[in-house]
Amino acid sequence: MPRRNAPSSIIRRLPVYLRILDNLIKKDVEIISSRTLSSQTGFTAEQIRKDLAFFGAFGTRGTGYNAVYLREKLLKIIGLDKETNVIVVGAGDMGKAFGRYNITKNPYIRVVGMFDVNPEEIGKEVEDLIIEKLDKIPEVIKKYNVRVAILTVPAREAQSVVDQLINEGITAILNFAPTKINVPDTVHVHNTDLTIDLQSLIYYTSTEEKTLI
Amino acid sequence: MPRRNAPSSIIRRLPVYLRILDNLIKKDVEIISSRTLSSQTGFTAEQIRKDLAFFGAFGTRGTGYNAVYLREKLLKIIGLDKETNVIVVGAGDMGKAFGRYNITKNPYIRVVGMFDVNPEEIGKEVEDLIIEKLDKIPEVIKKYNVRVAILTVPAREAQSVVDQLINEGITAILNFAPTKINVPDTVHVHNTDLTIDLQSLIYYTSTEEKTLI
DNA sequence: CTGTGTGAAGGAGTTCACAGCG
DNA sequence: CGCTGTGAACTCCTTCACACAG
Structure with missing residues (x-):
């Protein structure tokens, strides 16, 4: 079109x-x-x-x-005329928030898997999802034909997880890890970084005070 | 400068x-x-x-x-040469995530308050913070000289909360509510919207498939 | 006479190419 | 000779002004 x-x-x-x-x-x-x-x-x-x-x-x-x-x-x-399935990788507070709060209320998008490395988290339920080990990802991707991943792992783990995800067929990543991730041209990334967002906002609060003086 | x-x-x-x-x-x-x-x-x-x-x-x-x-x-x-204090308004999953996970590890920024309307949430602890009623906001803003707020309330509440915040001296808002908020020119807003981010990512996954055909 | 569709003008930010300085 | 600093060219998007269709 x-x-x-x-x-x-x-x-x-x-x-x-x-x-x-x-x-x-x-x-x-x-x-x-x-x-x-x-x-x-x-x-x-x-x-x-x-x-x-x-x-x-x-x-x-x-x-x-x-x-x-x-x-x-x-x-x-x-591309929302058909249902889109996504996975959440990283079941910290942020990942859990996405798992239940934001997306389940969205009619077009469905979270079909939630994954973490931390053994203590495995098996916990988040809404209708059970947190699973990372090595279950390929299975879920295949079953639900997933192309989109939400990444909420710590910065130091981000790149290796991304490499795995791409290897397993993910072509779009919503990256919440506070670090740059390297991907081939065929993969789309959108970065959201709370620290960057907050710090740039602070710039405006401080310059406003300066200009008022 | x-x-x-x-x-x-x-x-x-x-x-x-x-x-x-x-x-x-x-x-x-x-x-x-x-x-x-x-x-x-x-x-x-x-x-x-x-x-x-x-x-x-x-x-x-x-x-x-x-x-x-x-x-x-x-x-x-x-403007990070002096400590910046921020508040989180909306203590849902997302707000809590910000309260403990992301920001406490940041050397330059400190969350000094966390607020919600839901009576069941009031009094709960999140890290070293206690969730308080919205009407405690002015007090905290004054005490800590807060200029920046992180907004994680539902869309329908966003505007009225924003109006209050601005009234109480907030000049920069990190808005996670999935709606447009109206503010005067003197206030800076940065919007982060998971649904928008995900949906635009999906555009690329579907066009990629189209171009491959 | 209203509101869409669009070439043309304008503006903002990025890339280029190189001058300038240690 | 290396890497910063920067005018100039360029590219991309937005705004303007208006033609066009109901």
């Missing part, structure tokens, strides 16, 4: 549109304009139209976008 | 440099080149030099950067 490689900046906004659409459809909204999407997302209306137009002309001039139709298009573009 | 408003893209890389420097200094490395930083961070050497040069000439031509000196400069630029 994409005419050429879509800019990652667009790709990161699509799920935002999808979420707004889901909410509005629940409220029986049928038609939605780029202006409405703009006020709910904070992106400009022009940008939203450009983003959507990148994948095709989904709207009706003078009217707006049909919410249900646009939602279906977005699902297809993102 | 910044000559003009620093681009946020630079600001987000500074903590990465800092982390590498900390690691290298522990190994008694004294001089470090932009090339070394490049291989450890994945950013290009030119970019790293530009980033650092934005704040001043910290290196020595022909040699490189003095690790300890550069670290001190970075601490000062980011």
Whole structure:
């Protein structure tokens, strides 16, 4: 469907549109304009139209976008029209949080496995999952056709775990380990690093004080 | 110290440099080149030099950067030369994870309070913190001069909590609630949204399969 | 006359190529 | 001669302005 490689900046906004659409459809909204999407997302209306137009002309001039139709298009573009299974590697506090809290409430994505090295953690239940040893990963990947992994292991273990995961067929990694991980071009990584995020926020609090003086 | 408003893209890389420097200094490395930083961070050497040069000439031509000196400069630029206190609002799994796991190990940042609305959670201990009611926030903010909050409440509560926090003096928010929050220009927000991150990753796994066909 | 779709202009950040200094 | 520091070229995205369709 994409005419050429879509800019990652667009790709990161699509799920935002999808979420707004889901909410509005629940409220029986049928038609939605780029202006409405703009006020709910904070992106400009022009940008939203450009983003959507990148994948095709989904709207009706003078009217707006049909919410249900646009939602279906977005699902297809993102790849959420079929269920996606993911695994969580690293069953620390953070991993457990993802295992139960965030994802189970998401209609499109399902956590099908949770893994850790720590023998004390093995066998513990997190929601409907049982924490297993890392060497069970290949089995689960095969059974559920998993391509996406959430990585919440300590920094020093990250690279070796990543190497294993890639070897076993993972092609996308959501990395919460506070370190750079090396992957081949075929694998996509998104890094989220609390320390980096916090420290860069602190920059703004301190410069604000400076400029006020 | 910044000559003009620093681009946020630079600001987000500074903590990465800092982390590498900390690691290298522990190994008694004294001089470090932009090339070394490049291989450890994945950013290009030119970019790293530009980033650092934005704040001043910290290196020595022909040699490189003095690790300890550069670290001190970075601490000062980011605002980590003095201890920064933060609070966590929302003591769900995610909030608890941040309360104990990630931040207590960070030498520059200290979590000084953890808050929730749920009466069942109040009084529970997380590491050396006791979960308190939201109305205790002003007290803690005053006592510890807090400017930064980590927000891990459900989406529907986010905006009202944010309004309170800003009212009480918070100027920077690390937002984990899966929703857009509205703040005045004086307040900085960084959004981290697991669902958005996962869904955009999934885009790449599905397009990869398409292009292989 | 409303709201989408889009070429053109503009802006922000990155890469290049090299000057400058130890 | 090595590695930093930096103007200039370039690339990518965003904003603007308007044509176009209902």
